[in-house]
Amino acid sequence: MKNREIVLNTKGIGKYFYDPVKFKAIDDINFDVYKGEFLTLVGKSGSGKSTLLYCLSTMDTAYEGELYIREEKVTGKKPNELASIRNCTIGFIFQFHYLLPEFSCLMNIMLPALKLNKYTYEEVEHRAYEKMKLLDIEDQALKPASKLSGGQQQRVAIARALINDPAIIMCDEPTGNLDSKNTQIVFEIFQRICHELGQTIIAVTHDLDFAKASDRTIELADGKIISTHENNLGIVR
Amino acid sequence: MKRKANVEIAITHIVARRKQTFTAALGVTIGVGVYLFMNSLSAGFSKFSRDEIFKNSAHIKIYKNDEICSPFVPKSNQDNINVIVNPQITTLSKKIIDPENLLKVVKSQSYVTNAISQVYFDAFYNRGKAQIRGTGNGVNIIDYDAMFSTGKYMVAGSINNLQGNLNGIIIGSGIAEKLNLGINENITVSSSFGIVKVMKIVGIFTTGNSMNDQAKSYVNITTAQQFIKEGPSYVSTIFVNTPNADKSVYYAERLQQLTEYTVEDWKTTSADLLSGDKTRSTLMNSISLSILLMTAFIIYNLLSSTIMQKINDIAILKATGFSGRDVISIFLMEAIIMGLIGTIMGLVLGAILIWIMSGIYMGGPVGYFPISFELSLFTQSFVLGIVITTCAGYFPARNAANVDPVEIFRK
Numbered sequence: 001m002k003n004r005e006i007v008l009n010t011k012g013i014g015k016y017f018y019d020p021v022k023f024k025a026i027d028d029i030n031f032d033v034y035k036g037e038f039l040t041l042v043g044k045s046g047s048g049k050s051t052l053l054y055c056l057s058t059m060d061t062a063y064e065g066e067l068y069i070r071e072e073k074v075t076g077k078k079p080n081e082l083a084s085i086r087n088c089t090i091g092f093i094f095q096f097h098y099l100l101p102e103f104s105c106l107m108n109i110m111l112p113a114l115k116l117n118k119y120t121y122e123e124v125e126h127r128a129y130e131k132m133k134l135l136d137i138e139d140q141a142l143k144p145a146s147k148l149s150g151g152q153q154q155r156v157a158i159a160r161a162l163i164n165d166p167a168i169i170m171c172d173e174p175t176g177n178l179d180s181k182n183t184q185i186v187f188e189i190f191q192r193i194c195h196e197l198g199q200t201i202i203a204v205t206h207d208l209d210f211a212k213a214s215d216r217t218i219e220l221a222d223g224k225i226i227s228t229h230e231n232n233l234g235i236v237r
Numbered sequence: 238m239k240r241k242a243n244v245e246i247a248i249t250h251i252v253a254r255r256k257q258t259f260t261a262a263l264g265v266t267i268g269v270g271v272y273l274f275m276n277s278l279s280a281g282f283s284k285f286s287r288d289e290i291f292k293n294s295a296h297i298k299i300y301k302n303d304e305i306c307s308p309f310v311p312k313s314n315q316d317n318i319n320v321i322v323n324p325q326i327t328t329l330s331k332k333i334i335d336p337e338n339l340l341k342v343v344k345s346q347s348y349v350t351n352a353i354s355q356v357y358f359d360a361f362y363n364r365g366k367a368q369i370r371g372t373g374n375g376v377n378i379i380d381y382d383a384m385f386s387t388g389k390y391m392v393a394g395s396i397n398n399l400q401g402n403l404n405g406i407i408i409g410s411g412i413a414e415k416l417n418l419g420i421n422e423n424i425t426v427s428s429s430f431g432i433v434k435v436m437k438i439v440g441i442f443t444t445g446n447s448m449n450d451q452a453k454s455y456v457n458i459t460t461a462q463q464f465i466k467e468g469p470s471y472v473s474t475i476f477v478n479t480p481n482a483d484k485s486v487y488y489a490e491r492l493q494q495l496t497e498y499t500v501e502d503w504k505t506t507s508a509d510l511l512s513g514d515k516t517r518s519t520l521m522n523s524i525s526l527s528i529l530l531m532t533a534f535i536i537y538n539l540l541s542s543t544i545m546q547k548i549n550d551i552a553i554l555k556a557t558g559f560s561g562r563d564v565i566s567i568f569l570m571e572a573i574i575m576g577l578i579g580t581i582m583g584l585v586l587g588a589i590l591i592w593i594m595s596g597i598y599m600g601g602p603v604g605y606f607p608i609s610f611e612l613s614l615f616t617q618s619f620v621l622g623i624v625i626t627t628c629a630g631y632f633p634a635r636n637a638a639n640v641d642p643v644e645i646f647r648k
Contacts, residue, residue: 060643079560087559094553100553103249107245114242117242160557172646
């Protein structure tokens with residue numbers, strides 16, 4: 001286990017909320033996340049799991065402790081540098097799909113890649129179609145994002161998260177708004193992303209079945225890690 | 238179709254919300270259109286009133302001012318007594334000594350485009366017992382026409398008839414009417430120095446200004462000198478034109494160094510008219526500028542509400558790696574596109590208003606409303622329109638850039 005590549009690790013991350021009273025939402029969180037790992041964060045409502053995810057996401061910068069992504073210290077970087085880290089290293093999937101309603105599905109998926117400006121427009125378009133094929137939504141490409149069903153929208157959001165081939169994909173309740181059939185589809189996609197493409201997933205969930213099927217589950221309570229389970233140890237990595 | 242991400246987003250927003258875009262652009266259109274129109278009105282009228290000034294006076298005039306004698310004659314030695322006299326205008330003649338030479342020197346200056354000399358006299362126009370008071374102007378009519386284009390106002394006869402005709406006179410239409418005189422008829426002209434001459438009317442002019450038309454006449458400079466019993470070296474005023482009327486103060490200062498006589502620029506002479514002019518332009522400017530500012534608020538409001546509605550989209554853009562600077566550039570681009578559309582339509586609206594206004598007949602000496610298409614005003618309106626909408630767009634865009642995505646996602 002020791003020789004696996006670490007993509008993200010935290011050193012004593014803690015965060016306070018000040019409203020309505022000063023309150024420590026997460027406290028002294030230390031853990032490592034490995035390449036190709038499917039990690040879930042579980043805990044009761046208010047346990048600080050989402051708060052922790054937003055600290056890891058680099059969007060929330062008001063925390064104490066240190067955050068490293070691919071062994072590079074992220075804590076203390078400027079907002080513009082963080083934005084470009086998010087652009088190329090992190091993909092996001094939210095409970096509510098948060099697609100841009102004026103744009104077609106294709107354009108929703110392409111935008112982060114156009115922002116990255118690494119490939120030409122044609123290449124980006126081609127890559128977007130590839131991701132859609134992977135998620136079985138290529139026939140929806142030119143429809144406006146708002147015309148799709150919830151499950152399809154979530155798959156578009158996943159495709160968008162994957163477009164820049166990020167090292168880490170962060171999910172906040174990715175299946176929270178989906179029926180069991182769609183949940184199963186999303187779960188299978190996540191398995192493939194980790195184990196076939198070697199990308200890391202960090203997902204916050206309260207769906208315990210979903211968590212049990214992941215590689216590792218970290219349980220939080222009152223802002224602290226109370227347990228870590230390795231699941232599916234039989235799977236060869 | 239190959240656009241950068243920020244441009245793609247801005248254009249998609251603009252197209253998806255064409256109705257709001259159009260409303261905002263229309264606001265800018267009205268603002269810019271009215272601004273352009275009002276400034277053109279003001280500029281047209283200023284130009285007209287300035288032209289009115291230059292009908293009768295040049296950029297700079299040189300004349301000998303009245304001198305007040307000293308009230309106190311100091312004693313020359315201890316035995317003599319001090320003499321005290323009333324301070325009053327000296328009886329010295331108001332003539333310019335050696336005007337020919339002065340005129341030559343003035344004309345030789347590089348910044349002088351034209352210079353002429355003129356002799357004034359108080360004239361009385363008589364026919365039988367009827368008498369009208371007025372001013373006679375002794376001029377070289379060809380030179381005078383070159384400076385003031387008097388020929389334009391001739392309604393009968395021609396200015397050329399006066400050239401070299403010492404007994405000829407050109408009178409205002411008011412004089413002709415009151416004395417019931419026509420062209421080629423005789424008029425008796427007398428001066429305050431008691432000289433009486435019977436002269437032949439070779440031309441009649443109408444300027445539209447009754448002060449001029451009922452009082453003014455032109456004769457040859459020699460004739461005028463005879464009326465005031467002066468020799469050929471007498472000249473009351475030298476008029477000087479310069480290439481740029483706005484810089485006449487500077488030119489007047491330079492001319493002053495050449496002569497001891499009073500050099501006065503037109504801005505000093507017509508200070509009252511100019512200050513009225515300035516007041517009017519300031520008034521027009523501030524009204525039109527406030528209308529333009531109101532359009533800025535339309536843009537500001539619209540963009541602010543767009544941003545409130547799009548706060549989720551902004552959060553997701555920031556999450557997927559768009560920086561604050563990108564968000565500013567997206568919304569600023571939208572403001573600029575709205576501003577550009579609105580400003581261009583505004584210039585068209587302004588042009589239409591100017592075109593309509595230029596066809597309205599005001600009557601009197603004004604004729605059609607003095608308004609014209611001035612490129613500088615179009616440029617000024619364009620630049621102001623863009624600058625104001627950009628500024629109005631910047632503040633909401635900056636607010637958008639400060640959106641904290643975490644706060645939105647946690648809701």
